[in-house]
Amino acid sequence: MVIDPRILREAPDRVRAAQTRRGLSADVVDAAVAADERRRATIAEFERLRAEQKSLGKQIPKAQGDEKQELLARTKTLSGEVKAAEAAQSEAEAAYRDLVMSIPNVASEDAPAGGEDDFVVLEHVGEPRQFDFEPRDHVELGRMLGAIDIDRGAKVSGARFYYLTGVGADLELALVNLAMEQARSAGFTPVIPPALVRPRAMDGTGFLGQAADDVYRIEGEELYLVGTSEVPLAAYHSDEILDGSSLPRRYAAFSPCYRKEAGSYGKDTTGIIRVHWFDKVEMFSYTTVEESYAEHQRLLAWEKEFLTKLGLAFRVIDVAAGDLGLSAERKFDCEAWIPTQGKYRELTSTSNCTDFQARRLDIRGRFPEGTRHLATLNGTLCAMTRTIVALLETHQQADGSVVVPEALRPHLQGREVLEPVAK
């Protein structure tokens, strides 16, 4: 239901190895294999009884007198047995499901083994800027430009909230437009999706497992606030069979993202690096599993293109197996250089979820050979807050003004420099 049951049955060693490379126990694999056997046994038993019930049931309307009474007596007891067998089957099915749903996607053999710190740097793009003055951080620049109002964000909504005002708001709109423009010309369909979704969409994309702590739930409703538009975009085609010739299908969504940031106390406590809400333009592709690896590279290339247009220095990392999350088989992050932190911080992330989410959401393609689950991939094109942080800090000048990268100017009324506002 989550990983391919066939792989589990026929190549459990592959799954065990992948678990190990994620730093997880492989015991669940053996438990799932056993549960699968039990499941199939109960199915066979139920189907045997049910077939008998059906064939007897057909004779009843034709039978008369004693013969009919006898048939009714037999089917009555059979009815109970069928019910019991059905209950046993759904129980075994549920047990199997629970186990198999808890197994993460089989990590790519190319993904580095290990945890969060075991990533591999694939490349560096651009040089971190050298300053001949003391650079200001984005909080101060945001205040000087009248672009980011953190104090009032906290007053109104609490910690990790902010207002974008003036050129800050302009900047977000410009980034959205630039991102959408690029996506559109790459063949993406622009989408503005719902940010509140039902449990199915959340669970189907793998966000209700260990990640559930980070998700906002609506009190008294069966609705969740999405942490990324990957959720409504993946669920968009749930329970559908897409024409194979229509692939790849590419969507670019603009939506807010909500994250509780549970367990991140003390991390990034100032500024807008880590916030409970931000807006994002997200790329999403549906394609075949075979094509997904090349599509993943394309998503990465589009992310790099966008960051390059903004004049940011960044590196690309190959995220380690243990840090892939539930759904991804491989993940690349682009991390931009943040001058006042002296380090690279994640700005974008692209994941190949192969057919993991498609199995949970039942998204299939129709091909000449039959129907198959598709692959889903997602990639950040522009996460507003962190991009604004990198932009302001990277392109600042000694007087607190900020040079606008050329690509952004057409979307900022032609402005070349953002000037501090008089206080």
Added chain:
RNA sequence: GGAGGUGUCGCCUAGUCCGGUCUAUGGCGCCCGCCUGCUAAGCGGGUUGAGGGCAAAACCCUCUCGCGGGUUCAAAUCCCGCCACCUCCGCCA
């Protein structure tokens, strides 16, 4: 929020009152073949999806009439809950 209605295998549709003969009707579209100077028309056949048995195929079986329960020997059909859509009223950007 209130009242009423609808949901059938791609689309449309018969069947639901009165449970068994539904192994779900017919049309459109699509696929294969026949026929035909070409095309169209006509003729014949096929066309939901999932799961189990199997190394696989053939084949057999089970499930699938919005979803989930219940009643019954037996449910598309009767009962309950949920979901979606439509109409009207109220409210509202």
